[in-house]
Amino acid sequence: xxxxxxxxxxxxxxxxxxxxxxxxxxxxxxxxxxxxxxxxxxxxxxxxxxxxxxxxxxxxxxxxxxxxxxxxxxxxxxxxxxxxxxxxxxxxxxxxxxxxxxxxxxxxxxxxxxxxxxxxxxxxxxxxxxxxxxxxxxxxxxxxxxxxxxxxxxxxxxxxxxxxxxxxxxxxxxxxxxxxxxxxxxxxxxxxxxxxxxxxxxxxxxxxxxxxxxxxxxxxxxxxxxxxxxxxxxxxxxxxxxxxxxxxxxxxxxxxxxxxxxxxxxxxxxxxxxxxxxxxxxxxxxxxxxxxxxxxxxxxxxxxxxxxxxxxxxxxxxxxxxxxxxxxxxxxxxxxxxxxxxxxxxxxxxxxxxxxxxxxxxxxxxxxxx
Numbered sequence: 001x002x003x004x005x006x007x008x009x010x011x012x013x014x015x016x017x018x019x020x021x022x023x024x025x026x027x028x029x030x031x032x033x034x035x036x037x038x039x040x041x042x043x044x045x046x047x048x049x050x051x052x053x054x055x056x057x058x059x060x061x062x063x064x065x066x067x068x069x070x071x072x073x074x075x076x077x078x079x080x081x082x083x084x085x086x087x088x089x090x091x092x093x094x095x096x097x098x099x100x101x102x103x104x105x106x107x108x109x110x111x112x113x114x115x116x117x118x119x120x121x122x123x124x125x126x127x128x129x130x131x132x133x134x135x136x137x138x139x140x141x142x143x144x145x146x147x148x149x150x151x152x153x154x155x156x157x158x159x160x161x162x163x164x165x166x167x168x169x170x171x172x173x174x175x176x177x178x179x180x181x182x183x184x185x186x187x188x189x190x191x192x193x194x195x196x197x198x199x200x201x202x203x204x205x206x207x208x209x210x211x212x213x214x215x216x217x218x219x220x221x222x223x224x225x226x227x228x229x230x231x232x233x234x235x236x237x238x239x240x241x242x243x244x245x246x247x248x249x250x251x252x253x254x255x256x257x258x259x260x261x262x263x264x265x266x267x268x269x270x271x272x273x274x275x276x277x278x279x280x281x282x283x284x285x286x287x288x289x290x291x292x293x294x295x296x297x298x299x300x301x302x303x304x305x306x307x308x309x310x311x312x313x314x315x316x317x318x319x320x321x322x323x324x325x326x327x328x329x330x331x332x333x334x335x336x337x338x339x340x341x342x343x344x345x346x347x348x349x350x351x352x353x354x355x356x357x358x359x360x361x362x363x364x365x366x367x368x369x370x
Contacts, residue, residue, distance in 0.1 A: 080097055089327065128171075147170065161291060161307045161308065184282070188257045188313040189313075191253075226239065231282070
């Protein structure tokens, strides 16, 4: 016996052949009504199932046919509306929209492509790796005295930079070849800092080569966050007294940001704590010091505490009166490298050594750099 199924006007007709005296057949259709008509040699099946109905369950709430997603893998989803470029992240209590790590709601890809220097301090000594992306000359991490990592206190595991408050010890980014040029463009210098105790002045990030005034500086003045910057390298033309006292004995995120439109701002712990308009050229020459500044008037100024995840970028990572605090280590930089680089140019991405082959093509060798 063969069966011919035909779908006509919402009915399924099952016609039999080869049967002299049609007999009643039993057909099982979920959500359907079956009407048998053996006299006409056919059985009519009316499909009435339709969409699900009733209460939703599992990760869904409400009722069908329009339930809502209340959970992901059994964990609650926040009802907060996302902003442009937000991503869904786990806050510890719910899945919620948030700006990508790095804050500001900016594109994560553009954020990490704009990272010129990034150090997690997860190595030791000369193995501190610059996880930024840049063309040679390479931005090396340099030292004076003794500089070490510590695994006893850090913002992000497994380690941070130990700042012992000794003016003879300091870490710097060797920008003597002038790779980082600020001028009137946008830029951000930032890090996490844990201060044990405050002195008259405690330098967190500072740009300078051999004397005062040669780069912007984020410093604590009696525990209050200040930003100084110079237009020419001969004096600090720009001063921001934020009036914000940085908490001692906890990890704090701090940043100084130029927006490329004449505004220089200081940020801390999710808020803009000070801003100055009318800022033109910002001078930067040579070394960029971390937790130490040997050329401050009156002598070297150091931080007593710890520093983690130092990042120098050529974009404004934060804007507005508030920002989302980074909840994870800053992402290591990725390509692409500039397409106009000449063949044979050297580049580095996340500590990996690369060579330009020409026509915008790069070959990267899988060996760690510093």
